[in-house]
Amino acid sequence: MDMEDDTVQVRENSAEDTEMLELPKDPAEVKASEFIKGESSKEIPVESQQPELPENVVLQSLEKEEFIIKLAVGQQSEIIKNAILDGRGENPVPLLNVSAPILAKAIEFWKRHIDAAEGEDLTEWDKAFLGDLSQEVLFELAAAANYMESKSLLDCTCKFIADIIKEMKVEEVRDYFGIECDFTEEEERKMREDNAWAFEQ
Amino acid sequence: MPSAFHSLISPIPTKRKQKKKKKKKQQQQQININKKKRAIAGSKHGSSPTTQSVARVDGLQRGEYDEFEEEEEELGFKLKSSPSSGNHFIQPLGNLLLLDPSSNIRDPGLGTLRVLSDELLLDVLALLRARDLGVLSLVSKSLYVFSSHEPLWRNLVLDEFKGDFFFTESWRSTYISAAKLLCNPFRSVSVPFVLNIRNFYSDYLFQSWLCANMEMKPEWLQRDNIQRRRGISIDDFVTCFEEPNKPVLLEGCLDSWPAMHKWSSEHLLRVCGDVQFSVGPVQMTVERYFQYADATKEERPLYLFDSKFAEKVPELDSDYEVPIYFREDLFSVLGNERPDYRWIIIGPAGSGSSFHVDPNSTSAWNAVIKGSKKWVMFPPEVVPPGVHPSPDGAEVACPVSIMEWFMNFYGACRTSKTRPIECVCMAGEVVFVPNGWWHLVINLEDSIAITQNYVSRSNLLNVLDFLGRPNASELVSGTEDRVNLYEKFRSAIDAAFPRTINQLEFEARQKMSQKKRLTFWESVTDANTGGFKFSFGDS
Numbered sequence: 067m068d069m070e071d072d073t074v075q076v077r078e079n080s081a082e083d084t085e086m087l088e089l090p091k092d093p094a095e096v097k098a099s100e101f102i103k104g105e106s107s108k109e110i111p112v113e114s115q116q117p118e119l120p121e122n123v124v125l126q127s128l129e130k131e132e133f134i135i136k137l138a139v140g141q142q143s144e145i146i147k148n149a150i151l152d153g154r155g156e157n158p159v160p161l162l163n164v165s166a167p168i169l170a171k172a173i174e175f176w177k178r179h180i181d182a183a184e185g186e187d188l189t190e191w192d193k194a195f196l197g198d199l200s201q202e203v204l205f206e207l208a209a210a211a212n213y214m215e216s217k218s219l220l221d222c223t224c225k226f227i228a229d230i231i232k233e234m235k236v237e238e239v240r241d242y243f244g245i246e247c248d249f250t251e252e253e254e255r256k257m258r259e260d261n262a263w264a265f266e267q
Numbered sequence: 268m269p270s271a272f273h274s275l276i277s278p279i280p281t282k283r284k285q286k287k288k289k290k291k292k293q294q295q296q297q298i299n300i301n302k303k304k305r306a307i308a309g310s311k312h313g314s315s316p317t318t319q320s321v322a323r324v325d326g327l328q329r330g331e332y333d334e335f336e337e338e339e340e341e342l343g344f345k346l347k348s349s350p351s352s353g354n355h356f357i358q359p360l361g362n363l364l365l366l367d368p369s370s371n372i373r374d375p376g377l378g379t380l381r382v383l384s385d386e387l388l389l390d391v392l393a394l395l396r397a398r399d400l401g402v403l404s405l406v407s408k409s410l411y412v413f414s415s416h417e418p419l420w421r422n423l424v425l426d427e428f429k430g431d432f433f434f435t436e437s438w439r440s441t442y443i444s445a446a447k448l449l450c451n452p453f454r455s456v457s458v459p460f461v462l463n464i465r466n467f468y469s470d471y472l473f474q475s476w477l478c479a480n481m482e483m484k485p486e487w488l489q490r491d492n493i494q495r496r497r498g499i500s501i502d503d504f505v506t507c508f509e510e511p512n513k514p515v516l517l518e519g520c521l522d523s524w525p526a527m528h529k530w531s532s533e534h535l536l537r538v539c540g541d542v543q544f545s546v547g548p549v550q551m552t553v554e555r556y557f558q559y560a561d562a563t564k565e566e567r568p569l570y571l572f573d574s575k576f577a578e579k580v581p582e583l584d585s586d587y588e589v590p591i592y593f594r595e596d597l598f599s600v601l602g603n604e605r606p607d608y609r610w611i612i613i614g615p616a617g618s619g620s621s622f623h624v625d626p627n628s629t630s631a632w633n634a635v636i637k638g639s640k641k642w643v644m645f646p647p648e649v650v651p652p653g654v655h656p657s658p659d660g661a662e663v664a665c666p667v668s669i670m671e672w673f674m675n676f677y678g679a680c681r682t683s684k685t686r687p688i689e690c691v692c693m694a695g696e697v698v699f700v701p702n703g704w705w706h707l708v709i710n711l712e713d714s715i716a717i718t719q720n721y722v723s724r725s726n727l728l729n730v731l732d733f734l735g736r737p738n739a740s741e742l743v744s745g746t747e748d749r750v751n752l753y754e755k756f757r758s759a760i761d762a763a764f765p766r767t768i769n770q771l772e773f774e775a776r777q778k779m780s781q782k783k784r785l786t787f788w789e790s791v792t793d794a795n796t797g798g799f800k801f802s803f804g805d806s
Contacts, residue, residue, distance in 0.1 A: 233399075234402065240406055243377070244379055247407060248408050248409075249407070
């Protein structure tokens with residue numbers, strides 16, 4: 067049987083603008099009611115061995131706040147998908163590692179992606195969506211995507227974070243992420259010598 | 268056994284440096300104090316199974332070597348005498364228990380990125396180019412540790428240079444050398460500056476380092492419960508092992524192989540040093556591969572595994588022959604269109620293959636020409652601990668490396684109802700892997716082997732059944748023409764061996780009905796009283 071290669075592909079960076087991003091505002095608090103069924107969304111056929119699947123899924127955040135979303139939306143997370151297939155979709159799917167505001171953002175992302183027209187390119191929307199988030203929220207969203215096993219959201223957030231870092235200089239990285247340098251002067255000097263190749267044109 | 272391999276490390280023990288007694292007592296006292304503290308506190312960070320002490324990675328100075336040996340005793344593992352590169356201390360989180368958690372330089376050195384787990388941060392770093400990693404390594408000591416993570420650099424090397432690289436002590440330095448040479452061939456590679464880092468705690472990175480530098484524990488190699496035979500007849504082999512689908516280790520089959528006395532590293536270098544062979548995701552010359560294999564210390568070393576070796580170097584083909592037991596090779600009816608069926612396997616100690624089932628429902632034999640291999644095998648119906656096959660069988664997820672599997676899951680096998688079949692296969696011996704059996708293999712030293720997969724009459728119906736499945740396009744491997752393989756194979760067999768399939772199907776049906784008849788009679792006799800009970804319809 068073919069085993070998956072454990073190497074992760076390094077993606078070539080595309081020519082994107084590299085100006086510093088403004089620190090974004092915090093997202094407004096999102097209420098569960100915004101996600102209650104009644105909104106129309108595209109019906110995506112669902113692969114399943116179960117004869118009947120619930121139309122909606124209830125998700126429960128860390129604070130026990132509940133979010134009701136459509137099945138197709140929730141299936142973008144493997145954890146949620148498996149919970150549905152196990153017949154637990156009607157009961158709240160506990161996502162105890164995800165706080166409510168973060169979960170709300172994830173749901174917003176999934177909804178937009180499900181609602182996308184065939185072949186629609188969401189790159190710009192993704193960038194704007196993530197660009198609006200504060201660093202804290204962005205990183206927590208990445209962590210949540212990892213925990214909930216949502217490949218589309220995870221890939222998107224990781225790429226976005228990587229793109230922030232790309233082309234940054236050492237001081238810019240420190241400023242942007244609030245990192246204090248803990249090298250001694252001597253160490254830093256030697257490191258720069260050693261890594262001169264990284265700074266050559 | 269095709270495909271990519273999770274590999275491991277454990278080199279042949281090399282000469283140890285001279286011990287110096289100076290710091291020993293001090294170190295031992297500190298370690299004892301730590302032990303007591305941990306015993307009292309209990310572990311909050313349960314994930315790391317064995318790690319209890321500082322692991323120094325590279326940059327060892329002469330006087331400090333005895334510290335290193337103390338760490339070995341603590342760990343309960345043998346470490347390689349000169350561990351892999353990465354100029355820093357990585358400690359497991361368990362060491363942080365009673366210390367002030369703020370002394371972990373990981374988080375301050377990451378700033379807002381600290382909320383990302385180690386794995387997630389590495390996923391982000393995997394999207395960066397070499398220059399970005401170089402810049403990051405200057406930001407803080409914590410980011411230096413992350414950006415130096417060897418698997419990141421391995422991917423960069425393989426992506427950019429494919430097999431065309433000259434391995435120098437680490438993937439990072441290999442990349443830098445290769446990249447430098449591209450732009451400035453006359454520049455010498457300077458000796459890297461050894462950075463002294465303290466108070467960096469991370470379970471994930473520690474585990475990774477540990478697996479890259481550990482040797483196999485002796486108790487993992489002790490159990491050897493496989494059947495061994497020497498000089499049995501083909502009939503006996505078929506009756507006792509092939510038909511009932513049981514593994515066996517065969518001795519004495521390779522005595523006539525020229526390869527046994529010819530195939531040394533030197534010989535192979537002479538004969539095929541500049542021939543490109545498949546190594547993991549790339550092609551490399553044998554010369555470059557050997558040079559890499561000698562120097563590497565990784566959790567999953569690259570493995571030379573080539574299915575076209577006989578075509579590439581015909582002399583190799585004439586240096587071995589298929590042992591008598593395995594000469595019925597029905598896929599041969601397909602001629603050139605047969606799936607990949609034979610491989611040369613070369614790898615350093617620690618390379619190998621984590622749990623998998625061979626493709627197309629075939630059986631296999633694996634002959635060790637040089638070196639030795641540890642085998643762990645489970646029957647088809649027993650999924651090994653730690654392994655998660657997908658429902659349709661198309662994918663097998665064994666997320667841990669071989670060494671991690673031994674550390675975390677091997678112990679469970681001793682107490683489980685179905686123990687695995689295990690052995691160490693030495694040079695000159697052949698292991699028969701029956702179809703459907705799970706197996707894990709690790710090289711205990713630099714090894715050269717040949718393996719072939721085959722189909723005989725014992726297994727023909729199984730294989731046809733497998734190839735004929737609706738999701739054949741995902742499951743069938745080793746050929747470009749997956750969907751049609753069933754049709755082609757079936758017609759070819761019918762042409763070459765008319766009525767064989769029908770005969771086998773007939774025999775199989777007979778066996779099934781015999782079984783049923785027995786069951787019926789068993790059900791009508793009263794075993795307890797010995798009397799005969801006439802009861803129809805009762806079960």
